Amino acid sequence: MVEHLYLHIPFCAKVCPYCSFYVHGGGVGKQERFVEALVREIQAAKVTWNLKTIFIGGGTPSMLSAPLFSRIAEALPALGGVGEFTLEVNPATVTDKKVEAWKKGGVTRISLGVQSFRDPELKLLGRQHSSNQACQTYHELRDYGFKNLNIDLIFGLPDQNADHWRETLEIATSLLPNHLSAYQLTYEEDTPFFEKVSTGAIVPNEFQRQEMFEITEEILNRVDLQRYEISNFALLGNESKHNQAYWSGKNYLGFGPSAVSTIDSSRWTNFPDTEAYIQSMMSLGVPQREREEITAEIFWKERVMLGLRTREGVAKTLFNSLPEHLITLEKLVEEGHLQERGDSWVLTAQGQLVADSIAQSFF
Numbered sequence: 001m002v003e004h005l006y007l008h009i010p011f012c013a014k015v016c017p018y019c020s021f022y023v024h025g026g027g028v029g030k031q032e033r034f035v036e037a038l039v040r041e042i043q044a045a046k047v048t049w050n051l052k053t054i055f056i057g058g059g060t061p062s063m064l065s066a067p068l069f070s071r072i073a074e075a076l077p078a079l080g081g082v083g084e085f086t087l088e089v090n091p092a093t094v095t096d097k098k099v100e101a102w103k104k105g106g107v108t109r110i111s112l113g114v115q116s117f118r119d120p121e122l123k124l125l126g127r128q129h130s131s132n133q134a135c136q137t138y139h140e141l142r143d144y145g146f147k148n149l150n151i152d153l154i155f156g157l158p159d160q161n162a163d164h165w166r167e168t169l170e171i172a173t174s175l176l177p178n179h180l181s182a183y184q185l186t187y188e189e190d191t192p193f194f195e196k197v198s199t200g201a202i203v204p205n206e207f208q209r210q211e212m213f214e215i216t217e218e219i220l221n222r223v224d225l226q227r228y229e230i231s232n233f234a235l236l237g238n239e240s241k242h243n244q245a246y247w248s249g250k251n252y253l254g255f256g257p258s259a260v261s262t263i264d265s266s267r268w269t270n271f272p273d274t275e276a277y278i279q280s281m282m283s284l285g286v287p288q289r290e291r292e293e294i295t296a297e298i299f300w301k302e303r304v305m306l307g308l309r310t311r312e313g314v315a316k317t318l319f320n321s322l323p324e325h326l327i328t329l330e331k332l333v334e335e336g337h338l339q340e341r342g343d344s345w346v347l348t349a350q351g352q353l354v355a356d357s358i359a360q361s362f363f
């Protein structure tokens with residue numbers, strides 16, 4: 001029984017210099033062939049569906065024309081009545097026809113990739129929209145009846161100070177979204193930003209990180225957006241069910257190039273090559289994949305790493321049979337990084353600042 005489905009759309013009008021996802025350009029002809037291949041992969045899945053969430057991400061899924069989006073939506077398995085169907089949308093790509101197709105196709109939640117409400121920062125990030133355009137798109141989506149809207153933001157940009165970040169957050173919260181994701185900029189290998197850091201052309205902004213982290217919580221809490229994962233805030237009941245499924249170790253299927261699937265102890269990743277994906281789907285009816293076994297150790301590490309990032313924390317039972325971690329747990333509590341809450345271990349505000357290194361201390 002599969003409850004969660006992800007589709008990867010690899011096209012972007014222009015690849016942003018900090019992006020490490022599998023993405024590339026591609027005209028209408030390529031998109032049409034890709035959509036046919038994707039539909040084949042959806043239809044070829046020999047599983048029993050009990051779909052609770054669908055997430056179409058990328059890349060820029062909103063680049064697809066209305067007919068191409070509808071072709072995918074019509075091929076999807078039925079989503080349960082209270083299901084969540086998220087579409088990632090780039091503000092520079094929205095048209096009336098597309099919005100109509102998204103609504104008709106069953107999209108219930110839109111994640112708007114705004115990243116910043118300051119134009120110089122959008123330029124630095126290589127984005128194609130302006131702050132005004134992002135606000136306008138947000139209002140259009142609301143007016144069209146999309147009630148469940150997420151705004152994606154990035155902080156810790158080069159030369160960004162706490163006041164700049166505050167300005168972006170103030171504009172974001174004035175729009176009253178019911179979900180907001182605030183990610184710290186990271187410099188991933190094989191990206192132009194990473195190379196610029198290596199040559200000294202960009203200096204990573206660690207200076208006001210703690211202040212920005214605290215400002216985020218302060219400003220978002222004013223409009224009742226509560227942190228439920230280190231980078232994610234929502235009104236109560238508006239948390240992303242799809243992402244919560246990943247974080248809690250549920251099974252899911254992923255279709256499209258580079259998409260990952262996990263069913264029990266098996267994980268497989270479609271090769272990140274769109275042309276090879278199309279060829280393989282059309283000739284063999286199955287994509288090329290790389291397989292991996294999720295051993296008990298990998299499963300445990302993932303539960304600790306992802307669980308610590310969430311409001312619910314990590315169940316104490318995860319440590320019950322592993323007494324060797326008791327000393328680490330005690331030390332983290334003494335340092336003020338970890339606390340007990342009911343049957344779980346959760347990070348303190350101080351611990352959230354160094355979540356990844358805390359998880360590493362158990363490995």
Ligand code: SF4
Nearest residue numbers: 012015016019058059
């Ligand atoms: S729009 Fe998003 S997915 Fe596309 S290149 Fe930029 S950051 Fe990456």
